[in-house]
Amino acid sequence: MRRSLLALSLLVFGxxxxxxxxxxxxxxxxxxQGVTYKSFLVYDDAVTAKRPGVLMVPNWYGINDxxxxxxxxxxxKDYVILLTDMYGGTTRPTTAEQAGAVVKPLYADRxxxxxxxxxxxxxxxxxxxxxxxxxxKLAAIGFCFGGSAVLDLARAGAQVxxxxxFHGGLATDDPKLASNIHxxxxxxxxxxxxxxxxxxxxxxxAEMRDGKVDWASVDFGGAVHCxxxxxxxxxxxxxxxxxxxxxxxxxxxxAWLAEAFAAKR
Numbered sequence: 001m002r003r004s005l006l007a008l009s010l011l012v013f014g015x016x017x018x019x020x021x022x023x024x025x026x027x028x029x030x031x032x033q034g035v036t037y038k039s040f041l042v043y044d045d046a047v048t049a050k051r052p053g054v055l056m057v058p059n060w061y062g063i064n065d066x067x068x069x070x071x072x073x074x075x076x077k078d079y080v081i082l083l084t085d086m087y088g089g090t091t092r093p094t095t096a097e098q099a100g101a102v103v104k105p106l107y108a109d110r111x112x113x114x115x116x117x118x119x120x121x122x123x124x125x126x127x128x129x130x131x132x133x134x135x136x137k138l139a140a141i142g143f144c145f146g147g148s149a150v151l152d153l154a155r156a157g158a159q160v161x162x163x164x165x166f167h168g169g170l171a172t173d174d175p176k177l178a179s180n181i182h183x184x185x186x187x188x189x190x191x192x193x194x195x196x197x198x199x200x201x202x203x204x205x206a207e208m209r210d211g212k213v214d215w216a217s218v219d220f221g222g223a224v225h226c227x228x229x230x231x232x233x234x235x236x237x238x239x240x241x242x243x244x245x246x247x248x249x250x251x252x253x254x255a256w257l258a259e260a261f262a263a264k265r
Contacts, residue, residue, distance in 0.1 A: 022045045022047075023042065023043070023044055023045070023075070024041075024042070024043060024044075024045045025040045025041070025042045025068055025071075025072065026040065026041045026042075027039075027040060028041045028082065028123065028127065030119065032088075032115075032116070032119050036088060036089065037084075037086075037087075037116075037119075037120070038085050038088075039063065039082055039083055039084050039085045039120070039123070040063065040068060040071070040083045041082055041127055041130070041131055042068070042072055042075045042080070042081040042082075042083055043079070043080040043081065043131060043132070044075065044077045047077050047132070048132065049132065050132045050133060051077075051079055051080055051132060051133070051134055051137075052079050052080070052133075052134055052137035052138065052139060052257065052261055053080050053081075053127070053128070053133035053134065053135065053138045053139075054074075054075075054079045054080070054081045054082070054124075054138070054139045054140065054257075055081075055082050055117075055121050055124045055138075055139070055141070055150070055160075056071055056081045056082065056083050056084060056140070056141050056146070057084050057086060057117065057140070057141075057142035057143070057145070057146030057147075057150055058071075058084075058142075058146050059099075059143045059144035059146055059226075059229060060100070060102070060103045060144055060145040061093055061099050062086065062087050062091070062092060062093060062099075062102075063083060063085050063092070064092065064094075066229075066231055070143075070228075071083040074141075074250070080127075080131050082120065082123060082124040082127065084117070084120040085120075086106070086116050086117065086120070086145075086146075086149060087102050099145075103145050106149075107169075110152060110172070110174075114152045114153070114155065114156040116149075117150065117152060117153045117156070118153060118156050118158060121138075121140065121153055121158050125138065137161060137261040138159070138161055139160060139161055139162040139164070139183075139260065139261075140153050140154075140158075140160055140163045140164075140183075141163070141165075141166070142163075142164075142165055142166065142168055143166045143168070143229070144166075144167055144169075144225070144226065144229070145169070146166075146168065147165030147166055147168010147169060147187075148165070148168050148169035148170075148171075149168075150163045150164070151163060151168060151169075151170070151172070151185070151187075152172070154180075154181045154182075154183045154185055155174075155177035155178060156177070156180065157180035157181070157182065158183070160183045161183060161184065161257075161260040161261055161263070162183050162184045162185075162186070162256055162260035162261075163183045163184070163185050164188065164253045164256055164257070165185075165186070165187045165188065166188050166227075166228050166249060166253075167188070167190060167193060167195075167196075167225050167226060167227055168189075169195065169196070170187060170189075170200050170201060170203070170204035171204070172204075175203070175206070175207040175211075176211075178208060178210065178211025178213055179211045179212070180211075181211055181213045183260075184214040184256065184259070184260045185208065185213055185214070185215040185216075186216050186253070186256045187215070187216070187217040187218070188218050188220070188249045188253075189201070189217070189218070189219050189220070189223075190219070190220055190222075190223030190225060190227050190245070191220055191221045191223060192221075192223060192224050193223070193224050193225045193238065194224070194238045195225050195238060201217065201219075218252065220242075220245045220248065220249070222242070223242045223245040224237070224239065224240050224242075226240060227240065227242040227246055227249070228241070228245075228246045228250075229241055
């Protein structure tokens, strides 16, 4: 395993990206197998220079106001983000029960998850004709369920420079798919996340190692699941926001992406 010195050294730094007054969130949609997916292209329109394109898959609630605010914050002046709808139609869960019901089929048949996230990645690439995207520098990030989705994008063999999973599920239906991975993979998890117990982490590490992937897995002490989700305000349980850990992981993401993009020059 390669633990990037660049990425890990920046864990102590704060997240520098700040959404500007010129941030836009332009609706983007596509139809695949009879289902229409409604997403948003998010970027600072005041910056004319091309910048990396980043596919962002939100948590299991999908696209909502909180996910859109997070996309704007991360995009800042640094990236063009495609905030991705993985459900299609008018499906917008608002409760944990509803969210669990809509992600269940995607976890049950990972081929569907890989197909949907791969189609979204293709849409990000095609949006270069409408937005200042540098198509030589493409990445994907995801949160919770979205972390699982972007790991599956890498496993599908997408030509993506880097993938970063925040408190995402690490398990796979086929460890051999890791041999398809071209991306540098960074998994950021809470050390006390009950959703990623030691055996699951060990299996993920073995998968990455056997697939000869450029990867790192970093666990943050005291953190559980949902540590980047500001709305997770409960004091107890396995889903809890942690501002300090969120700050560290965003710093790690920036460093990881910068390193991967530099290698593309």
